[in-house]
Amino acid sequence: MTTIGIDDMALATAHHVVDLADLAAAAGVDPAKYRVGLGQDRFAFPAPDEDVVTMGAAAALPIVERHGAAGIRTLLFATESGVDQSKSAGLFVHGLLGLPPQMRVVELKQACYGGTAALQAAIGIVSRNPSERVLVVASDVARYELDSPGEPTQGAGAVAMLVAADPRLVEIEPVSGLSSAHVDDFWRPNDSSTAVVDGALSMSAYLSALTSAWDDFAAHGGAGIDEIDRFAFHQPFTKMARKALRRLATHTGAALDDVLQEATFAYNRELGNTYAASLYAGIAALLDGDDDLADRRIGLFSYGSGAVGELFTGVVRPGYDRVLRPGAVPDALAARVPLGLAEYRALHAVQHPSDVDLTTPSVTKAPFRFAGLRGRARQYERTA
Ligand code: CAA
Numbered sequence: 001m002t003t004i005g006i007d008d009m010a011l012a013t014a015h016h017v018v019d020l021a022d023l024a025a026a027a028g029v030d031p032a033k034y035r036v037g038l039g040q041d042r043f044a045f046p047a048p049d050e051d052v053v054t055m056g057a058a059a060a061l062p063i064v065e066r067h068g069a070a071g072i073r074t075l076l077f078a079t080e081s082g083v084d085q086s087k088s089a090g091l092f093v094h095g096l097l098g099l100p101p102q103m104r105v106v107e108l109k110q111a112c113y114g115g116t117a118a119l120q121a122a123i124g125i126v127s128r129n130p131s132e133r134v135l136v137v138a139s140d141v142a143r144y145e146l147d148s149p150g151e152p153t154q155g156a157g158a159v160a161m162l163v164a165a166d167p168r169l170v171e172i173e174p175v176s177g178l179s180s181a182h183v184d185d186f187w188r189p190n191d192s193s194t195a196v197v198d199g200a201l202s203m204s205a206y207l208s209a210l211t212s213a214w215d216d217f218a219a220h221g222g223a224g225i226d227e228i229d230r231f232a233f234h235q236p237f238t239k240m241a242r243k244a245l246r247r248l249a250t251h252t253g254a255a256l257d258d259v260l261q262e263a264t265f266a267y268n269r270e271l272g273n274t275y276a277a278s279l280y281a282g283i284a285a286l287l288d289g290d291d292d293l294a295d296r297r298i299g300l301f302s303y304g305s306g307a308v309g310e311l312f313t314g315v316v317r318p319g320y321d322r323v324l325r326p327g328a329v330p331d332a333l334a335a336r337v338p339l340g341l342a343e344y345r346a347l348h349a350v351q352h353p354s355d356v357d358l359t360t361p362s363v364t365k366a367p368f369r370f371a372g373l374r375g376r377a378r379q380y381e382r383t384a
Contacts, residue, residue: 001116001167002127002130002165002166003166004123004126004127004130004163004164004165004167004171004172005123005160005163005164005167005169005170005171005172005314005317006119006161006162006163006167006169006170006172006283006314007067007133007161007163007164007167007168007169007323008066008067008161008162008168008169008256008323009063009159009160009161009162009169009280009284010059010060010061010062010063010159010160010325010328011059011157011158011160011267011280011281011284011328011329011332012055012056012059012157012158012160012332012366013044013055013156013158013271013332013333013336014044014045014046014047014050014055014141014156014157014336014364015045015046015047015050015336015337015363015364015365015366016044016045016046016047016336016337016338016339016344016347017040017042017043017044017045017064017270017333017336017337017338017339018043018045018154018338018339018340018341018344019041019042020034020035020041020042020043020152021034021035021041022341023152023341024152024341026341027147029075030151034152036154037239038152038237038238038239038267039163039237039238039239039240039241039242039265040153040237040268040269040272041269041270042240042269042270042272042310043142043152043154043155043156043272043273043377044152044155044156044157044269044270044271044272044274044336045154045156045339045344045347045348046141046156047303047363048056048347048360048361048363048370049360049361049362049363049364049369049370049371050156050363050364050366050369050370051083051141051370052079052081052082052083052089052139052140052141052158052365053083053089053092053093053096053139053368053370053378053380054366054368054369054380055094055139055156055157055158055366055372056079056089056090056093056137056138056139056158056160057092057093057097057137057367057368057380058075058158058366058367058368059137059139059158059159059160060093060094060097060135060137060160060221061097061367061368062325063102063135063160063161063162064097064135066256067133067162069097069099069100069316071131071132071133071164071225072100072103072132072133072134072135072162073102073103073104073132073133073134074097074103074104074105074122074125074132074134074135075090075093075094075099075103075104075105075106075134075135075136075137076090076106076107076108076118076121076122076134076135076137076175076184077089077090077093077105077106077107077108077118077137077138077139078107078108078109078114078115078117078118078136078139078276079109079114079138079139079140079275079276079338080109080111080112080114080136080140080142080188080275080276080304081140081141081142081143081188081275082107082109083378084378085093085190085333086175088105088107089107089139090105090106090107090137091105092378092380093137095380096368096380096382099135108121110304110306110308111186111187111275111276111304111305111306111307111308112140112234112236112273112276112278112279112302112303112304112305113276113302113303113304113308113309113310114138114275114276114304115136115138115159115276115277115278115279115280115302116117116136116279116302116304116310116312117290117308118137118276119136119161119163119172120135120176120310121134122136122161122163122259123163123172126163126164126165130165131165131184132165133162133164134162134163134164135161135162135163136160136161136163137158137159137160137161138158138159138160138161138274138276138277138280139157139158139159139274139276139277140156140157140273140275140276141155141156141195141273141347142154142155142159142192142195142272142274142275143194143195144157144194144195144197144275146345146348146349148194148330149199150195150197150199153236153272153273154272154273155271155272155273155274156227156271156272156274157271157272157274157277158274158277158282159265159274159280159281159284161280162246165240167317167382168317168319168320168323168352169287169316169317169320169323170238170283170287170298170314170315170316170317170320170348171314171317172312172313172314172317173222173223173297173314173315175217175220175221175222175223175312175313175314176217176220176222176311176312177212177213177214177215177216177217177218177219177222177310177311177312178185178213178216178308178309178310179208179212179213179216179308179309179310180307180308180309181205181208181209181307182306182307183201183205183305183306183307184198184201185197185198185201185202185205185305185306185331186198186305187201187305187306190288193351195303202236203240203243204305206234206236206240206244206303206305206307206309207243207244208381209303209307209308209309209384210244210247210248210251210301210303210309210311211247211248212309213301213309213310213311214248214251214252214311216311217311217312219336222311222312222313223297223299225248225252225254225256226254227297228259228297228298228299228313229259229293229296229297229298230259230260230261230264230286230291230293230296230297230298230299231244231245231248231256231259231260231264231298231299231300231301232264232279232282232283232286232298232299232300232301233245233260233264233279233282233300233301233303234278234279234282234302234303234304235264235265235268235273235278235279235281235282236273236278237268237272238265238268238269238271241260241264241265241282242260244301245259245260245287246295260297261286261289261291263284263285263286263289263291264282264283264285264289265282265285266285266288266289267281267282267284267285267329267333268281268282268285270333271333276304277341279301279302283298283300283314283361284329285329286298286322287316287320287321287324288329292321293316293320294316294317294318294319294320294321295316295317296315296316297313297314297315298313298314298315298316299312299313300310300313300314307363332384335365352373354373354376355376356373357372357373357374357375358372358373359371359372360372362383364383365383366383367382367383367384368380368381368382368383369381369383
């Protein structure tokens with residue numbers, strides 16, 4: 001049987017970083033609430049010339065440079081924070097990367113679950129024709145109102161994945177456990193740049209979707225809990241993954257010692273919530289960690305408010321470490337430019353009407369930038 005999964009992956013983030021210790025000091029909150037209580041240290045914040053397109057294209061660039069575009073006939077762009085109500089953000093990426101016209105390009109949305117919807121659709125396409133490869137881009141800017149409980153869980157980042165047969169990083173196994181329910185736990189109305197959220201309901205909806213998806217996974221012949229060596233969860237904040245593991249241990253009666261490694265938190269603690277990319281940032285961090293994961297099975301849980309949950313598994317391929325780009329993500333995180341609280345609050349408040357031409361200042365050092373609006377159309381350019 002053809003194995004299909006993640007052949008390569010890369011992560012990009014935003015130009016700026018906000019330190020949660022600064023946010024805590026300004027809010028008069030004990031910094032341990034964010035560092036320990038939420039499990040977050042900092043969050044990435046976009047410059048005025050960055051958005052989900054520039055981050056998504058930056059994440060996909062090293063993959064296209066390494067593998068070329070041959071055989072890539074589909075680009076799936078997953079986001080909760082898209083830049084247009086009609087046109088796929090993927091088409092801007094397609095143009096910026098100079099991909100061939102013989103492709104289908106589409107955007108997928110279901111809050112933070114969109115990245116997994118794109119991955120599973122990509123697997124379906126490759127299983128139909130194993131000579132094809134699919135470029136999946138998950139990119140988001142997580143934004144809540146200033147001074148709201150969600151503010152310390154903001155973030156920004158993108159993960160790009162090449163999905164192919166006989167993958168070099170992680171084979172995705174065929175069984176998925178699914179759970180969908182209509183829940184008003186988190187959403188973003190069309191006229192709002194920030195999410196509306198019921199924090200307590202969102203956490204309980206996440207945990208209900210987890211146990212319900214686990215039961216469906218077990219009912220469909222998924223791996224037993226004792227056959228799963230590691231876990232990676234959607235991480236709106238990293239403490240949520242610890243809550244999820246605890247719930248799964250109670251639900252299954254398994255001890256689940258050692259399956260949730262510190263390594264899987266490393267990037268998410270620094271990025272903040274990256275919605276559709278969050279689970280995949282956790283996987284990237286796990287693979288980049290010190291542990292030898294060859295032939296190990298990873299349990300994966302994806303959650304998108306509203307709400308959809310999917311529990312599935314991936315098996316890490318021998319030789320995966322030769323595909324990784326050592327130091328790339330830590331370097332990108334370290335290169336971010338700190339924002340003071342006043343600058344951050346000013347940038348957060350900026351809202352530009354879509355019917356007025358705009359020229360953005362050149363700030364980002366990323367390979368692509370959002371140059372502004374001309375006749376209501378978004379303009380992007382390569383920076384170098
Ligand atoms: N030292 C250490 N820990 C402390 C502390 C201190 N001084 N003070 C508080 N804490 C702990 C609390 O005990 C709590 O931990 P536990 O939950 O383990 O008990 C934690 O810090 C948070 O404290 P609160 O519950 O008081 O925090 P809050 O009410 O201010 O907000 C939140 C928490 C509801 C998660 C809020 O950040 C939020 O609304 N975030 C956005 C929504 C979200 O991320 N939901 C997650 C599930 S939905 C999802 O996954 C989809 C998605 O991406 C959005």
